[in-house]
Amino acid sequence: MLELIKNPNFEFIGIRKYMISASLILIGLGILSMILRGGLKYGIDFTGGAAVQLKFEQEVSPEQLREALRAAGMTSYEVTHFGDRNHVLIRLQLSEGEQDYLGAIQKQIQQILPGNPYTIEQNDLVGPKIGTELREKAMLALLFSLIGMIIYISIRFEAESFLGVLVTVIFGMLVLTVSSLDVVLRSDFWTIVVISIASVVVAFICLKFNFKYAVGGIVALVHDVLVTVCVLSILGKEIDLTIVAALLTIVGFSINDTIVIFDRIREEYPKEHKRMPLDRIINKCVNITLSRTIITSLTVLVVVIVLLIFGGEVIRPFTLAMLIGLISGTYSTIYIATPVLIFWQERFGRGDELTTKKVPA
């Protein structure tokens, strides 16, 4: 049998303080970049407006196109190369009733670049109302998935506290119903209210029922989403619907790793807790599952990198977000979820609740 590393015994947990700091620094940089850039760079899906992608036969400079746009009477626009110097992406903010932007622009391009034929590869127009709705939907989708994961982890790991699970499930349903109300769906303000209240209540539930695993899992997930968004912001990338789809996929995927480690911890703890402190036990668990973790992460990573290189421009934002999220997901299991677990146990732990009831895989 070819094996990656026989009986690994690396030091993981010992350096966790440094790794957490690194995470915090990264997130800090991200927030800084957001402040500097005036917020997240939203795509037209969320801001409304138009995006036109043109492919010219010969190279073209953005400045020429900006001229054309000015001449066509556009006031708020952005022109960039897209892929190579023959492709351009034009983003526009339109005022009310400016529906025929394309015709006007095409006329001007005809005047300024007569010898350079082009095709319209893509032309998207999102009205302001739809933009707001999509924004709300995206936020709620993220909320739904996080709540879903909370419920799932609770059932899976905190089943000893039956009442706690029940409360979580009921609360989860409540949040989901409220968020589907029109009032919330159509307004930034109410969405944020719902999210804030939900977070507070969840934190309260976790404290009350000592949901240590759930806390660890959720913090890791939130970390993953934050890191992905921060890195994208630092790189100046746009946040649109496909990015949100990537975030949701990452949420579903990252929790897997975490569950594997938690399962193992539950298996090992009763055997070892008399001999080793918690952080040593966790280190051992990480080592035991190392082979499996590396391979599963690797296979998906390889596939995502292939997509990144060969998948084409259209899907690049999505694959980039997936890449960041996947790396973060694997990382967060070891350096976010478990330290949170350790911290929680030290602060709020009541003894030996880290035992298992289910058969681990």
Add this chain to the structure above:
Amino acid sequence: MFSSMKFKIILTVAVIVGSLYYLWPTFYLSRMSPEKRRTMHLSDPQGLRELEERSIKLGLDLQGGMHLVLELDKSQMSMSADEEKDAIDRALEIIRTRVDQFGVSEPLIQKAGDERIIVELAGVIDTARARALVEQSAYLEFKLCKPQQQFLDILSRVDELIGEQNLYVVTEKKEGSGGTPSLAPADSEKKESFDPLKLFGENEAADSAAAVKAPADSAAKDSGAVKAAGQDTSGLEELLGTAGAADQSEKRPFGKLFFQAPWGQDTRRESELLVPVNNVPLVREYLNMPQIKQAVELAEVDNTVDYLPYRSQDEGDEPDTLEVLWGDDDTDYIGQDGTAYKRVFLMKKRPEMTGGYLANASATLGSGYDPKVANKPLVLMEMTGEGTDSFATISERFINRDLAIVLDKIVKFAPRIITRIPSGRAQIEGVPSMEKARDLAIVLRAGALPAPLQIAESRTIGPSLGADSIQSGKLSALIGLSLVVLFMLIYYKFGGLVANFALVLDMIITLAVLAGFNATLTLPGIAGLILTIGMAVDANVLIFERIREELRSGKTLRAAIDAGYDRAFSAILDGNLTTFLAAIVLFQFGTGPIKGFAVTLSIGLATSMFTAIYVTRVIFELWTQRKSVKSISL
């Protein structure tokens, strides 16, 4: 029984064969050259459509096209929720009629909630046309239909023209019919009533004249046909002055595509003709040729065909320009054998009246004692002041003629004028159902929407970008698959080989399921498929790692395999479950392409569980059953 080896093998093979069967149309269609496709579109559109329906649908972002979300512009005028709902219904009707013109196969037009309409047009990327689709106000016209006999005469003229100028359209000829394309109705042998009568060509049906309920002599008298009418419908051939059924179809390249409707007291008094759905593309092709188009339009003006005999008493002698219009899909006639026929009319181009003269229209049930009317669906029309006078004149001049209700150039209904109507209040009888009556009322009122429609969202993808995306997708899938396959072989050797087989099978089954459900493949969907490649392998990794552990702890080969599979199962389920959860959320909240991603991801994971757990185990059990196998390289 379920755990026996035989059953397992049979199930696996069945799944493989089934998948290949479902994938076949997609494969076949993708290999077809554009010319072959066009020929098939003309000669066998039904068959082509079937192939398309059973293939994987490509999303707009892959084949190019437009996605529009329409809503009413309420900025100028407020309206109640009910008014808005009604307006959207009317708008929907208008849009449906107009999209017809684009000739898109399977356009998607549906309401989204009570306030929005979604339109998807594959292959159309002209934004200007799309806006015209939406912004133009609906055009309702009332046009006079020309008598069927006149229509028949013009068909003959077109046949001659085609012969003279050699305008034949080449279509695939089927074997064994001696040069006659087999468009003859399959039911021409049957002597059933209510089957449309074929006009020209081999016509054994002519003998079943008795079944067709056509009284013999009416045509000549009423329409004043100059030609001698035969005593029965077998005289049709005589009517057109040719002998010998056999070479009819040769001489009637155009005419043979048409059928007559066999209902009513007198088949020749209804103005319409029928065209089997299969023949429609060919008829349109001919009608679009400039020579034929002109010949039809100016048939009266040039007097190439004598029209005076067809004039009603008060109609006058002035020649009219003519046009051929098609009936709405909803009004298709379905024959006994299930063939659908589209109605087609010859009519005077200039409308007798436009929608502006209509004040109101509503659907209702007839009252009173007249059996034709009582409790049958009716449509009541109310004209405006001017409209009343207009309509009085029209109903007097054209009594017993058919007046077509045309919305945006499509004939919605063509009732016969039975009496003079001086009061401006008319009722349309003979509406087949209450639903149709309601639709018709909507059509009549469609002339004026309370507020204009506007485009709330529009996404247009050019076909070149779509093709590029497909290419990139294929390339990524290939490379990704190869890398993963290579890795599995190196790291798990024989086990890797088995896992790779399962992986390839997974891909095939996933695609087959997509084809089977007629699901749409989008670009994110392709990404989802590729992600599945990476994730599917996880399951096998888990199983193999577990088996290795069991082997290390000293179990026998068979025992280790069994234990490995059993214990890995819950972990595999766990991992995939959370991804499923995320996919469900994505499906709920996502737009088209993202929904596609969620769907392919879910299907891919589900099938990967089947192939990774069930299929690989079958292979392992088969392999280790042989006594010579003591260990496997893993």
